[in-house]
Amino acid sequence: MGRLLVTGGAGFIGTNFVRLLVDSTDHTVTVLDAMTYAGNANSLADLPANRCRLVIGSVSDAELVDSLVAESDIVVHFAAESHNDNSLRDPSPFIQTNLVGTYVLLEAVRKYGTRYHHISTDEVYGDLELDDPARFTENTPYNPSSPYSSTKAGSDLLVRAWVRSFGVQATISNCSNNYGPYQHIEKFIPRQITNVIDGVRPKLYGAGLNVRDWIHVTDHNLAVLRILEAGRLGETYLIGADGELGNKTVIELILQLMDQPVDAYDHVNDRAGHDMRYAIDSTKLRTELGWEPTYGDFESGLAATIDWYRANEDWWRPVKQATEAKYAAAGQ
Ligand code: NAD
Ligand code: TDX
Numbered sequence: 001m002g003r004l005l006v007t008g009g010a011g012f013i014g015t016n017f018v019r020l021l022v023d024s025t026d027h028t029v030t031v032l033d034a035m036t037y038a039g040n041a042n043s044l045a046d047l048p049a050n051r052c053r054l055v056i057g058s059v060s061d062a063e064l065v066d067s068l069v070a071e072s073d074i075v076v077h078f079a080a081e082s083h084n085d086n087s088l089r090d091p092s093p094f095i096q097t098n099l100v101g102t103y104v105l106l107e108a109v110r111k112y113g114t115r116y117h118h119i120s121t122d123e124v125y126g127d128l129e130l131d132d133p134a135r136f137t138e139n140t141p142y143n144p145s146s147p148y149s150s151t152k153a154g155s156d157l158l159v160r161a162w163v164r165s166f167g168v169q170a171t172i173s174n175c176s177n178n179y180g181p182y183q184h185i186e187k188f189i190p191r192q193i194t195n196v197i198d199g200v201r202p203k204l205y206g207a208g209l210n211v212r213d214w215i216h217v218t219d220h221n222l223a224v225l226r227i228l229e230a231g232r233l234g235e236t237y238l239i240g241a242d243g244e245l246g247n248k249t250v251i252e253l254i255l256q257l258m259d260q261p262v263d264a265y266d267h268v269n270d271r272a273g274h275d276m277r278y279a280i281d282s283t284k285l286r287t288e289l290g291w292e293p294t295y296g297d298f299e300s301g302l303a304a305t306i307d308w309y310r311a312n313e314d315w316w317r318p319v320k321q322a323t324e325a326k327y328a329a330a331g332q
Contacts, residue, residue: 005072007032007059007105008079010039012183013119017078017221018044022051025225032068033079034058034097042315043182059101062108069108074115074228077105080155083186084123084148085330088272091147098151099158106162109170116170117228118159122213122238123149124174127275130211135279136174138236145273156236163234171231173224175239176280179301180217181308185316186323188212189302192251192265193309194316196258200324203332206270208248211277215241216295226291240280241293250302257303269331 004021008014009031021027029052033039044054057064059079069075079101081087081094102118109116125136126143142157144150162168183190192202223239231237252262285291295301309316 002027002073003071004029005032005068005075006030007075007077008039009033010035010041010043010054011078011082012038012187013178013217013220014078015040015043015182016180016217017076017224018047018052020218020221020225022047029053030055030068030072032057032059032065036081036093037319038082038184040182040315058097060096060104062104065104065108066111069105069112069114072114074117075105075109076117076119076224076228077102078119080152081148083184084146085186085271085332087146087148087151089326089330091151094147094151098148099154102155102158106158106168110162110166110168113169115228116159116168117224118156118170118172119224120156120172120174121149121152122174122176122240122278122280123275124153124156125278128277128279130209130277132277135281136238137281138238138284145275169233171227171233172236173227173239174236175220175223176213176215176241176243176278178217178220179214180305181312182315183217185320186326188247189250189254189305190309190316191323192254193258193306194320196254196260197310197313198320202251202254202265203268203327204247204251204265205268205274205332208246208251208267209276210247210274211244211279212247212250213240213278213280214243214245214250214298215239215293216301219293219295222294223285223291226285226289230289232288237285237289238280238282239285240282241295243298244277244279245298253299253302254306257299257306
């Protein structure tokens with residue numbers, strides 16, 4: 001049994017990770033979360049206090065981070081500014097949280113010799129053409145496109161440098177697009193589900209040909225647990241479930257599962273610098289660590305996610321209007 005410090009544990013993937021830890025391990029969890037617009041304390045409110053404690057504060061607060069790392073066995077770093085569209089409106093919190101915050105954590109785990117796992121994204125590799133047979137591997141050169149992905153790329157490089165120069169005991173994972181419960185409704189899938197619930201037509205950026213490689217959030221988190229158990233220090237593991245789908249196809253599937261005509265959506269302004277396609281080759285994770293996705297079927301995972309948003313309107317309703325107002329201002 002260990003003491004885990006989980007940064008960003010009140011966000012989408014972090015919440016699902018903490019809930020998985022409480023349900024399926026003996027670890028005790030301290031969540032460090034700044035409770036930005038993306039954090040929601042209600043996501044953790046039902047967890048037993050002797051298993052999960054929430055500390056509200058920033059990963060860029062060196063004194064606070066030092067005191068929490070001092071009392072932890074393992075740090076898993078999810079906290080980030082995570083939305084590409086926000087990074088195009090105002091990059092500054094992305095620099096502060098994703099770069100400075102990671103630096104602060106690295107200095108603390110270096111001081112205490114603490115095991116550290118860094119959560120990152122496939123977006124650090126840039127994008128692929130639609131007809132390119134290649135997929136991203138651990139050896140693909142970094143080539144990020146947006147302020148968001150460039151700060152994530154920079155944070156990964158900080159980790160690699162702290163491993164090599166200071167012997168920090170770290171692993172990194174770069175995962176593809178996650179879907180599932182507790183995802184902020186600014187993101188593609190929950191935005192469209194909650195639009196349909198509200199009788200509003202889903203919004204597709206540009207022509208909607210862009211491809212994302214979807215993975216259920218639980219499969220991402222099971223891979224992270226496996227890396228903590230058996231991953232080799234200093235290594236990077238790509239996490240993906242062979243879930244490539246075009247955005248147009250995903251919108252049509254949401255409409256179909258919610259009993260709407262499949263063409264009842266609008267094309268809206270495209271995202272600046274919009275990455276065309278992401279695709280992960282997760283051979284290393286599968287062969288070295290024996291991980292396999294448990295959600296084989298995107299359609300049933302999506303149907304369960306739709307049910308979750310229908311059943312948990314109290315969770316997302318308070319932020320729907322403000323989220324849509326930001327999009328409306330951008331013609332999206
Ligand atoms: P999210 O935006 O839902 O959650 C981020 C959490 O971090 C929020 O609870 C927020 O309050 C917290 N946070 C923000 N700034 C902070 C700070 N300075 N100090 C402490 N906490 C702070 O994001 P998510 O989708 O859950 O993503 C989690 C991690 O996974 C990120 O590092 C992201 O880059 C990575 N990732 C996400 C995806 C995806 O599809 N969502 C895919 C691959 C990797
Ligand atoms: O309303 C929309 N309409 C639309 O067509 C929104 C919000 C998005 N899109 C498109 C843009 C992307 O091609 O859908 C796709 C997915 O968009 P997002 O949910 O914003 O995800 P993406 O930009 O691909 O990044 C996500 O995956 C990688 C996460 O937000 C990142 O944190 C993660 O690193």
